[in-house]
Amino acid sequence: MNASLRTGLEATFKGVEVTGPRDGMMSVSAPSDSIPVVLGYLKDQGLDHLALVSCVDWIDQGKFEVIYLLTCYMRNDTDYSAEQRLHVLLRTEVPRESPSLRSVIEVFANAEPYEREIHELYGVHFEGHPRLIPLFLERHYEVPPFRKDFDTRAYVEQTFGSIPPVED
Amino acid sequence: MDRNQIGKWLRNPAKMANKYSLHAVYFCTGCGIIEIPPVITTRWDAERFGVLPVATPRQGNLFMITGYVSLKTLKAIIRTYEQMPDPKYTVGFGSCPINGGMYWDSYNTIKHLDRYIPVDGWIAGCMPRPEAVFVGVTHLWTLIDKGKADGYLRYRKNYAAYRRNQEMLFGELDWSPLYPVGDEAEEAKR
Numbered sequence: 001m002n003a004s005l006r007t008g009l010e011a012t013f014k015g016v017e018v019t020g021p022r023d024g025m026m027s028v029s030a031p032s033d034s035i036p037v038v039l040g041y042l043k044d045q046g047l048d049h050l051a052l053v054s055c056v057d058w059i060d061q062g063k064f065e066v067i068y069l070l071t072c073y074m075r076n077d078t079d080y081s082a083e084q085r086l087h088v089l090l091r092t093e094v095p096r097e098s099p100s101l102r103s104v105i106e107v108f109a110n111a112e113p114y115e116r117e118i119h120e121l122y123g124v125h126f127e128g129h130p131r132l133i134p135l136f137l138e139r140h141y142e143v144p145p146f147r148k149d150f151d152t153r154a155y156v157e158q159t160f161g162s163i164p165p166v167e168d
Numbered sequence: 169m170d171r172n173q174i175g176k177w178l179r180n181p182a183k184m185a186n187k188y189s190l191h192a193v194y195f196c197t198g199c200g201i202i203e204i205p206p207v208i209t210t211r212w213d214a215e216r217f218g219v220l221p222v223a224t225p226r227q228g229n230l231f232m233i234t235g236y237v238s239l240k241t242l243k244a245i246i247r248t249y250e251q252m253p254d255p256k257y258t259v260g261f262g263s264c265p266i267n268g269g270m271y272w273d274s275y276n277t278i279k280h281l282d283r284y285i286p287v288d289g290w291i292a293g294c295m296p297r298p299e300a301v302f303v304g305v306t307h308l309w310t311l312i313d314k315g316k317a318d319g320y321l322r323y324r325k326n327y328a329a330y331r332r333n334q335e336m337l338f339g340e341l342d343w344s345p346l347y348p349v350g351d352e353a354e355e356a357k358r
Binding site: 136137138139141145150152153155156159160162163164165166167 | 239240243268272273274275276278279280282283286322326329330333336337338339
């Protein structure tokens, strides 16, 4: 499956780079506008489980890297063994100034909370997401708190330091 | 029953009964809650000290905050605390409720629990051993004996200040004040 997946990806999509698989992990980087189609293609190839969606802030390069980790639950092939088990990392980059991506909820419905989380912690917008409302945070943050330019200590000093003790 | 304590029982039976029936609210926050199952079950058996876990805050009078308190948890803690009947005792368990602990520079974890609800005692450590819970409980007995475990009275007295601190963090709170504040409090005094 691994070799055919690689050739299939490179033949079907433009601008897709495949590296690996190394230690059972295949890394696929794709342009940000083709993410839903590439995910749909991978899903059809048997990678039917979106394990997580993650984000990295590369502040020096001025971009966010959004990562989708795919794996498969169970295959009916008789030759399927632990050595052949495959994880696929699908990476894409969005500019840091106006980070926006197409939502992949149509392909994987369980991406919904991950996208909400990335939206509130990194400020990446997901087009077509039905409810991008806060998931974990209770307060409004000027800079989303997981960005590298969020000054945690200054924020703590300002927020929690300003609350006076009730009695001593 | 300890014969030496008969005098105390006769003088203030309510206080003594209170002291030996600490019902802990089984409220889990942070990593400290992992210490509570061994404390209440056979290995350390908290029932020797009269400490039992209860299912709902309306039946409990001991509230242990067992670890770091995120903002979302703090909301739940305040509501739970306000539902408990008087007299109630709060114990901060572990170093995180005391001063933030290892989360001292975290953006979403409160640093000083006693600025939002009154706390009667602290158990320091990261994590405290189950034995430390019993040392804490016996200290709490002494405090109750001396009338110093008066967090619920301080909450009533300084409610305006506590409520102000809570509102500084959350903005508008979506529940009404437990005690009258502001103009209402003035009217109540009259």
